[in-house]
Amino acid sequence: MSNAHPTPQVTRPPTAKSATAVNDELLSSLNAPTRSWYALVALLSAAVAWGLIAFGWQVTHGMYVTGINRPVMWGFYITGFVFWVGLSHSGTMVSSILRLSRANWRRPILRSAEAMTVFCIAVAGLFPLIHLGRNWIFFYMIPYPNQRGLWPNFRSPLLWDMTAITAYIIGSSLFLYLGMLPDLALVRDRSHGWRRDVYALLAMGWRGSAHEWAVYHKASTLMAALIIPVAVSVHSIVAWDFAVTVVPGWHSTIFPPYFVIGAILSGVAAVITLMIVIRRAFRLEEYLTALHFDNMGKILLVISLLWSYAYFVEVQTTWYAHEPIEWEVFSFMADRYSWQLAVMLIGNSLLPIFTMCFKRLRRCIPVLLAVTMLVNVGMFIERFLIIVPSLSHKNMPFAWGSYSPSWVEISVNVAALAGFSLLFTLFAKFFPIVAVTDVRELEARKAQVPLGRAELPSLAVED
Amino acid sequence: MEKTSSPYQWGMAIDLDRCTGCGACVVACQAENNVAICDKKEIAQGRDMHWLRIERYWTGEYPDVRVRFLPVLCQHCHDAPCEPVCPVYASYHNQDGLNGQVYNRCVGTRYCANNCPYAVRVFNFYPHDWPKPLDNQLSPDITVRSRGVMEKCTFCIQRIRRAKEEAKGEGRPVRDGEVQPACAQTCPAEALVFGNLADPQSRVARLSRSPRRFKLLEHLGTHPSVFYLKGGGREHV
Numbered sequence: 001m002s003n004a005h006p007t008p009q010v011t012r013p014p015t016a017k018s019a020t021a022v023n024d025e026l027l028s029s030l031n032a033p034t035r036s037w038y039a040l041v042a043l044l045s046a047a048v049a050w051g052l053i054a055f056g057w058q059v060t061h062g063m064y065v066t067g068i069n070r071p072v073m074w075g076f077y078i079t080g081f082v083f084w085v086g087l088s089h090s091g092t093m094v095s096s097i098l099r100l101s102r103a104n105w106r107r108p109i110l111r112s113a114e115a116m117t118v119f120c121i122a123v124a125g126l127f128p129l130i131h132l133g134r135n136w137i138f139f140y141m142i143p144y145p146n147q148r149g150l151w152p153n154f155r156s157p158l159l160w161d162m163t164a165i166t167a168y169i170i171g172s173s174l175f176l177y178l179g180m181l182p183d184l185a186l187v188r189d190r191s192h193g194w195r196r197d198v199y200a201l202l203a204m205g206w207r208g209s210a211h212e213w214a215v216y217h218k219a220s221t222l223m224a225a226l227i228i229p230v231a232v233s234v235h236s237i238v239a240w241d242f243a244v245t246v247v248p249g250w251h252s253t254i255f256p257p258y259f260v261i262g263a264i265l266s267g268v269a270a271v272i273t274l275m276i277v278i279r280r281a282f283r284l285e286e287y288l289t290a291l292h293f294d295n296m297g298k299i300l301l302v303i304s305l306l307w308s309y310a311y312f313v314e315v316q317t318t319w320y321a322h323e324p325i326e327w328e329v330f331s332f333m334a335d336r337y338s339w340q341l342a343v344m345l346i347g348n349s350l351l352p353i354f355t356m357c358f359k360r361l362r363r364c365i366p367v368l369l370a371v372t373m374l375v376n377v378g379m380f381i382e383r384f385l386i387i388v389p390s391l392s393h394k395n396m397p398f399a400w401g402s403y404s405p406s407w408v409e410i411s412v413n414v415a416a417l418a419g420f421s422l423l424f425t426l427f428a429k430f431f432p433i434v435a436v437t438d439v440r441e442l443e444a445r446k447a448q449v450p451l452g453r454a455e456l457p458s459l460a461v462e463d
Numbered sequence: 464m465e466k467t468s469s470p471y472q473w474g475m476a477i478d479l480d481r482c483t484g485c486g487a488c489v490v491a492c493q494a495e496n497n498v499a500i501c502d503k504k505e506i507a508q509g510r511d512m513h514w515l516r517i518e519r520y521w522t523g524e525y526p527d528v529r530v531r532f533l534p535v536l537c538q539h540c541h542d543a544p545c546e547p548v549c550p551v552y553a554s555y556h557n558q559d560g561l562n563g564q565v566y567n568r569c570v571g572t573r574y575c576a577n578n579c580p581y582a583v584r585v586f587n588f589y590p591h592d593w594p595k596p597l598d599n600q601l602s603p604d605i606t607v608r609s610r611g612v613m614e615k616c617t618f619c620i621q622r623i624r625r626a627k628e629e630a631k632g633e634g635r636p637v638r639d640g641e642v643q644p645a646c647a648q649t650c651p652a653e654a655l656v657f658g659n660l661a662d663p664q665s666r667v668a669r670l671s672r673s674p675r676r677f678k679l680l681e682h683l684g685t686h687p688s689v690f691y692l693k694g695g696g697r698e699h700v
Binding site for chain 1: 508512519535549569570587590
């Protein structure tokens with residue numbers, strides 16, 4: 001970008017590279033795929049295919065192939081749904097909020113965070129369809145005009161879910177695509193043949209004129225501001241699936257904010273994990289520096305503290321009131337799922353809080369990788385422990401039960417993880433995974449300003 | 464939906480002093496409503512299809528142990544938690560105060576069963592068949608439900624419909640005792656009494672005013688149509 005004009009006495013920082021070199025480096029992920037890339041894609045595709053077989057088995061045989069029963073009518077599928085919706089909050093958090101707060105260090109990671117949002121919510125959206133008893137008539141839930149004059153029930157939180165998730169898929173895809181326009185133009189100018197035509201189509205005739213940039217900046221800010229309420233509403237509505245019921249342990253006013261915090265916790269942790277993977281896979285050590293991990297670690301610390309607070313409040317009120325059936329749910333959970341509960345508390349609360357307090361640990365990649373992966377294991381367990389124990393011990397003690405997932409449910413959940421990874425791997429190969437123009441904008445703003453005898457690094461501020 | 468102006472509000476009174484826990488009601492319900500036959504494995508998995516169950520509770524310490532029975536069926540709540548959560552209106556409220564269930568419309572989210580505090584909704588986990596000659600026993604008045612749909616007690620809606628049609632043909636209201644669900648008809652101790660709560664003179668309405676009456680999980684505010692008459696009175700005197 002040329003909107004920062006260095007004055008004669010200001011020199012470029014010694015580390016500054018030419019624009020072409022930066023482009024080459026950041027777009028190196030688009031180079032012809034290696035053998036290991038093909039191997040990864042094959043492995044992930046196999047896992048997805050296995051999940052499809054498991055799902056096909058369920059469709060042809062019946063819901064008895066899952067572990068659900070009466071009274072536990074929701075199990076691993078809905079756990080997976082809530083988990084993936086939660087993960088999808090990363091893009092909003094990292095990209096929008098940091099964009100609005102003008103945190104410059106967001107630039108190298110925002111694209112992967114935004115892409116992650118889109119793929120996570122796409123995966124999440126499949127679970128409510130997979131878990132249906134009669135998947136083949138899922139369209140009954142869609143408000144479409146029909147001769148019978150039948151309409152779905154908008155009083156049902158499942159309809160709110162569907163509306164919110166559709167809105168979020170559309171919103172986050174647009175957000176991702178809009179941010180990618182200048183980069184797509186860049187790729188278009190560097191590619192040849194049919195690829196050039198495809199990228200040209202996708203870049204929608206971007207030329208990089210001053211007017212285009214002005215509109216682009218305005219639109220990105222607007223999108224960033226608009227996507228945040230959508231994200232918050234999505235996870236609040238997912239929480240209402242549980243909170244508006246009369247099921248003990250579900251019917252709780254704190255659920256919407258608590259779910260949003262949990263979503264951001266898992267989302268932030270997943271972004272850090274992904275940053276580590278991308279940094280390693282595409283050799284981006286120079287762009288994803290200790291500063292980025294340090295800052296993300298601080299966010300993780302804050303969100304983990306918030307999550308711990310919300311969890312404490314939720315348990316404390318139940319414990320103090322000691323309403324018999326509510327307390328029964330908690331006692332049953334602690335008794336039947338004690339080690340899961342321990343992993344959850346360590347993974348979501350104790351471990352991130354105690355490690356992320358220290359700068360040295362925040363900047364240590366192996367520690368970060370372990371902590372963030374454990375956070376997401378903890379978050380999956382958290383969702384499971386919200387859904388299953390409450391259903392197991394509802395109001396009628398005679399109808400109490402319990403639940404263990406079947407191989408079908410586990411396969412579909414593993415396939416969801418593989419499917420997400422596959423989508424991301426493909427995306428990273430065909431689209432610029434680092435926001436090149438954003439990074440270069442930052443490079444252009446960097447300059448060494450002489451102050452007396454010293455030369456200080458400085459940054460031109462966005463207006 | 465239009466405001467209900469139905470002269471009928473179907474309800475039931477269950478006298479726990481009369482219930483012997485014999486289970487005849489469970490069998491009658493199964494025979495009347497084409498309820499699937501479940502094998503041992505299905506029941507062990509918690510996938511039995513009974514629309515009506517007899518809950519058994521032990522009280523007291525050995526040797527003075529007593530058993531209490533509580534027949535639990537769909538309570539046909541007036542503020543039913545199962546109804547608003549269904550995304551496709553498969554679970555709905557009809558004018559006579561019944562919780563209807565439209566099998567053909569059900570997509571199987573199972574949300575209604577989760578939100579039912581009485582856990583009386585059963586889901587077709589398995590595709591069921593009726594081995595010969597049991598298939599001859601299937602009632603032609605009721606759908607045989609396919610796998611993947613939710614079902615539950617309907618107060619034998621097919622009998623109610625027939626009684627209403629007959630009464631309409633003769634230009635009179637349905638008389639008290641004219642229609643009975645299979646469970647109430649079969650109960651040898653007459654513990655289950657069915658009728659029209661909107662008619663203050665009906666037997667069920669009179670029983671529902673008994674000082675012994677209570678409703679299951681009344682504190683949840685679901686306003687059930689089933690009244691229980693407290694038991695244990697005589698045996699502890």
